[in-house]
Amino acid sequence: MGFCDSLSARTVYVTDDEKPLVVQSDFTIFLDVHSPVFREARDKLMRFAELVKSPEHMHVYRITPLSLWNAASAGVSAAWIMETLRSLSRYEVPSNLAAEIEEKTSRFGLLKLVRSDGALVLAARDDEILREVLALSRIKDFVQGQNGAASCVVDPGRRGQLKLALIKAGYPVEDLAGYREGSPLSVSLRGTAASGLPFELRPYQTESVEAFHAGGSVQGGSGVVVLPCGAGKTIVGMAVMARVGMSTLILSTSVTALRQWRRELLDKTCLTEDQVGEYSGEVKEVKPVTLSTYQIMTYRRSKTDAFAHLDIFSKGDWGLVVYDEVHLLPAPVFRFTAEIQATRRLGLTATLIREDGREDEVFSLIGPKKYDIPWRVLEQRGWIADARCTEIRTELEPALRARYLSAGAREKFRLASENPRKQDLVVRLVERHAGDLVLIIGQYLEQLERLRQTLGCPLITGRTPHKPREDLYAKFRRGDLRTLVVSKVGNFAVDLPDANVAIQVSGTFGSRQEEAQRLGRILRPKAGGGGARFYSIVTRQTRDQEFAEKRQLFLTEQGYEYEIHDARRYEESPS
Numbered sequence: 141m142g143f144c145d146s147l148s149a150r151t152v153y154v155t156d157d158e159k160p161l162v163v164q165s166d167f168t169i170f171l172d173v174h175s176p177v178f179r180e181a182r183d184k185l186m187r188f189a190e191l192v193k194s195p196e197h198m199h200v201y202r203i204t205p206l207s208l209w210n211a212a213s214a215g216v217s218a219a220w221i222m223e224t225l226r227s228l229s230r231y232e233v234p235s236n237l238a239a240e241i242e243e244k245t246s247r248f249g250l251l252k253l254v255r256s257d258g259a260l261v262l263a264a265r266d267d268e269i270l271r272e273v274l275a276l277s278r279i280k281d282f283v284q285g286q287n288g289a290a291s292c293v294v295d296p297g298r299r300g301q302l303k304l305a306l307i308k309a310g311y312p313v314e315d316l317a318g319y320r321e322g323s324p325l326s327v328s329l330r331g332t333a334a335s336g337l338p339f340e341l342r343p344y345q346t347e348s349v350e351a352f353h354a355g356g357s358v359q360g361g362s363g364v365v366v367l368p369c370g371a372g373k374t375i376v377g378m379a380v381m382a383r384v385g386m387s388t389l390i391l392s393t394s395v396t397a398l399r400q401w402r403r404e405l406l407d408k409t410c411l412t413e414d415q416v417g418e419y420s421g422e423v424k425e426v427k428p429v430t431l432s433t434y435q436i437m438t439y440r441r442s443k444t445d446a447f448a449h450l451d452i453f454s455k456g457d458w459g460l461v462v463y464d465e466v467h468l469l470p471a472p473v474f475r476f477t478a479e480i481q482a483t484r485r486l487g488l489t490a491t492l493i494r495e496d497g498r499e500d501e502v503f504s505l506i507g508p509k510k511y512d513i514p515w516r517v518l519e520q521r522g523w524i525a526d527a528r529c530t531e532i533r534t535e536l537e538p539a540l541r542a543r544y545l546s547a548g549a550r551e552k553f554r555l556a557s558e559n560p561r562k563q564d565l566v567v568r569l570v571e572r573h574a575g576d577l578v579l580i581i582g583q584y585l586e587q588l589e590r591l592r593q594t595l596g597c598p599l600i601t602g603r604t605p606h607k608p609r610e611d612l613y614a615k616f617r618r619g620d621l622r623t624l625v626v627s628k629v630g631n632f633a634v635d636l637p638d639a640n641v642a643i644q645v646s647g648t649f650g651s652r653q654e655e656a657q658r659l660g661r662i663l664r665p666k667a668g669g670g671g672a673r674f675y676s677i678v679t680r681q682t683r684d685q686e687f688a689e690k691r692q693l694f695l696t697e698q699g700y701e702y703e704i705h706d707a708r709r710y711e712e713s714p715s
Contacts, residue, residue, distance in 0.1 A: 213508035300478025322459025363507030369660020386459020
């Protein structure tokens, strides 16, 4: 049987034994990485299943209700999913799957929120579905009256809370109730940036804008665009602003990210400085385009005090709210987002993975996934840098190993993460990449301080004031500084386009989104067309190695493969 490789347009003929999938009745799918059609199978699985584990030879995926609802919202049908499974499965697909996938996929769209005669109406596919939903105790308080056999009037002020309650009950709502118009704002993209460089949207950026906007219909206007770091998510946000043409609130992860947004807006749109405001700890401006951070949104003096700045949601007549790095959306912002469901909402992220498991809340309150594209596709087309990932495994000294074995779980992870042997490896890697721009990223400040002293290079942490931090980033961009040590502040929204080597010495437990963000620091296309190297230094047979395997899941799903090297390989002279 022949399969078309989506990346190379070739046709590969495989026997049943060479087919890559083993599909089980519990919605678990095994993907054989040695199959000739592994890549095309992986790209298809990404559309409706979640990667669970990625051992060396057989990756494990699972179909979940949320993965099916995201697929359905993107137009993927149950029939297409079943055809994919049957055509790629080595053995017969269990008979129970077709009915269950059809039932779960069809749940998206069973209920719709619509406007009728000025009222907010919950409309069901039929009266039986509505009766089933209204029988749920958590739903009754939202209902204000009947609107026919298969619909009812609901409280417009609790639109978000209703959607959240319904998805928790297994009923994802398709929200077609439309949006209020905010203050008009003319935003146009430049053909030539203010910096003098030519500027135009890339094809996938245009596609993502169209997928989100949907021609201005009620089918568009809320949802999440998933693109790799370095692929121009900020540009997608600006293009959506131009398409919507309304005052916009942009929320991001840090003041550094906020000011990067500001630079991009002034460089690539016709907005003036008077139209773009900053709402941070230093400045409190509310302008037609206002940039703020999640930190200031969630600031309060004590746990019992009110959030001091959340009223920014109501200060401006916003027609669009942009959530940068939406996978990091804090709980208080979730709550207030629930109250602004009549405002257009765009989420931007490199990964929908949340470490707190609240992906369903992103789906309900920001919107479903509107656009996604495999990282490897963008890499092959030259839009992001070709990246080679290497995990280097080293040992603990015998004395530290003995201490490790008797330590508690958290101390074990820290001991393994701060393994002194990692420092020697970093020195050798920096020597090997003497002509490159090298970022060293870690979790523990004491470890990073030791690296700073050993390498004689600057260190940026959360304690580094904004101005010195920006000065160091600028020196690094110019090439005046070729090695830089950064803490977790380097995970997000740092524009270092020519950085081509990243060395990860420690991380946040098994955080997949952090792994994606760190690789993303070096994925911007290089001026000379070169590739990028991502090293992760791990202590063998420890919690550090266990968590590293979890961290790599997202990158594995995107098509990246980690080479596993023994540390002794790097004891040789630089090459």
